[in-house]
Amino acid sequence: MALAVTSSSSKAIFGSGFLLSSSSSEPKVSQIGSFRLLERPQMAPTIASKRRSSVKPVNAEPKRNDSLVPLAATVVAPEVEEKVEVEDFEQLAKDLEDASPLEIMDKALEKFGNDIAIAFSGAEDVALIEYAHLTGRPYRVFSLDTGRLNPETYHFFDTVEKHYGIHMEYMFPDSVEVQALVRSKGLFSFYEDGHQECCRVRKVRPLRRALKGLRAWITGQRKDQSPGTRSEIPVVQVDPVFEGLDGGTGSLVKWNPVANVQGGDIWNFLRAMNVPVNSLHSKGYISIGCEPCTRPVLPGQHEREGRWWWEDAKAKECGLHKGNIKQEDGKQLNGNGNGPAHSNGAPAVADIFNSQNLVTLTRTGIENLSRLDNRQEPWLVVLYAPWCQFCQAMEGSYIELADKLAGSGVKVGKFRADGEEKEYAKRELQLGSFPTILFYPKHSSKAIKYPSEKRDVDSFMAFVNALR
Numbered sequence: 371m372a373l374a375v376t377s378s379s380s381k382a383i384f385g386s387g388f389l390l391s392s393s394s395s396e397p398k399v400s401q402i403g404s405f406r407l408l409e410r411p412q413m414a415p416t417i418a419s420k421r422r423s424s425v426k427p428v429n430a431e432p433k434r435n436d437s438l439v440p441l442a443a444t445v446v447a448p449e450v451e452e453k454v455e456v457e458d459f460e461q462l463a464k465d466l467e468d469a470s471p472l473e474i475m476d477k478a479l480e481k482f483g484n485d486i487a488i489a490f491s492g493a494e495d496v497a498l499i500e501y502a503h504l505t506g507r508p509y510r511v512f513s514l515d516t517g518r519l520n521p522e523t524y525h526f527f528d529t530v531e532k533h534y535g536i537h538m539e540y541m542f543p544d545s546v547e548v549q550a551l552v553r554s555k556g557l558f559s560f561y562e563d564g565h566q567e568c569c570r571v572r573k574v575r576p577l578r579r580a581l582k583g584l585r586a587w588i589t590g591q592r593k594d595q596s597p598g599t600r601s602e603i604p605v606v607q608v609d610p611v612f613e614g615l616d617g618g619t620g621s622l623v624k625w626n627p628v629a630n631v632q633g634g635d636i637w638n639f640l641r642a643m644n645v646p647v648n649s650l651h652s653k654g655y656i657s658i659g660c661e662p663c664t665r666p667v668l669p670g671q672h673e674r675e676g677r678w679w680w681e682d683a684k685a686k687e688c689g690l691h692k693g694n695i696k697q698e699d700g701k702q703l704n705g706n707g708n709g710p711a712h713s714n715g716a717p718a719v720a721d722i723f724n725s726q727n728l729v730t731l732t733r734t735g736i737e738n739l740s741r742l743d744n745r746q747e748p749w750l751v752v753l754y755a756p757w758c759q760f761c762q763a764m765e766g767s768y769i770e771l772a773d774k775l776a777g778s779g780v781k782v783g784k785f786r787a788d789g790e791e792k793e794y795a796k797r798e799l800q801l802g803s804f805p806t807i808l809f810y811p812k813h814s815s816k817a818i819k820y821p822s823e824k825r826d827v828d829s830f831m832a833f834v835n836a837l838r
């Protein structure tokens with residue numbers, strides 16, 4: 371990723387590791403903030419912040435940063451005074467829960483000055499840059515150039531730089547690591563053995579390097595992007611994963627100014643403010659990542675279905691480990707050689723969705739169900755694989771749903787769609803990834819796919835009640 375420093379306030383600042391540019395040479399006095407974790411036995415969201423009020427030098431000439439060496443090392447700011455303050459980010463998150471993204475952004479930039487940067491992916495998170503611009507404060511932007519982005523994304527980066535008068539600080543993968551990966555496994559190894567290895571080299575490590583030069587970062591995460599995993603995102607938190615400049619757990623703060631904003635409202639904001647957007651959006655892309663690993667999605671599809679869509683075909687990508695499969699001598703091994711096979715050729719793991727109120731459909735059963743124009747009652751059917759962690763995660767709510775619907779006139783079923791059934795399910799049953807949930811209305815042969823990632827009972831009931 372790259373940090374850009376801008377700005378509407380026409381200030382450029384030197385940073386620890388990133389160079390910010392300015393459209394003006396007007397000097398500005400600002401604070402440099404730093405923080406360290408209180409000495410507690412466990413990571414706590416409370417951070418002791420040692421702030422120094424200082425006169426920050428201004429970058430007189432806009433200049434593109436081409437080095438990760440902290441520039442602060444060469445520019446020493448005179449200390450004026452020193453005080454220690456304690457920052458409780460959990461409390462701050464509560465205080466800011468109802469604040470607008472602009473307010474949150476302003477608070478983040480005010481608190482961390484040159485030690486914070488916006489992580490920009492090249493998608494609708496351009497809204498973060500617009501908010502930062504609107505605060506009138508200097509800000510920095512970084513982006514990860516994996517080397518595999520779409521041409522449209524590179525053009526978009528350029529457009530954004532020109533629109534805001536900033537220079538983004540691009541982070542690149544280590545050339546030796548990329549070379550080793552590509553020479554040993556080829557350019558598209560992720561289609562064969564999953565995206566983790568390539569992402570680790572091209573994304574995660576460069577990100578880690580970028581964050582090591584900061585004390586805080588700003589992301590475009592939203593709660594509505596993935597209700598299963600992001601529903602609890604606070605607007606600010608001590609980063610639970612990455613380390614900042616001071617090193618160690620808790621040395622980095624993560625700001626999520628649009629955590630509470632709906633995707634539709636982000637787009638309304640972008641339109642209202644006439645913000646440039648990536649041209650890939652007009653081609654059906656929602657989520658935008660690397661070119662080989664991102665594809666457009668259709669209306670009603672979740673954006674997640676446009677990323678690494680092939681991976682549900684790999685049991686190991688869905689949490690399958692050898693320890694989950696009991697090898698039984700004399701039984702046929704599945705295609706991966708990982709364990710004994712189910713009769714459909716898939717791994718023989720313990721079945722899930724077992725309930726007296728759930729009907730187990732065979733291939734013939736679901737073929738018949740799919741052919742009928744007039745059913746006695748509507749059906750809800752989950753296409754699943756018992757080894758899939760996402761299927762396992764919704765097992766409780768789906769069984770509860772079946773119990774609730776028992777006797778209501780809506781049948782609830784399951785069809786195991788991995789192994790040999792997978793091609794059929796993809797071709798005939800709209801299977802994209804596991805789990806796929808279909809509603810068969812009473813008077814139509816066409817099944818309706820459940821479009822959401824919300825897999826709680828209430829969401830399922832709302833879906834069923836809207837269609838029954």
Ligand code: SF4
Nearest residue numbers: 565568569572660663
């Ligand atoms: Fe590699 Fe795809 Fe990950 Fe990009 S998204 S780093 S190309 S695996």
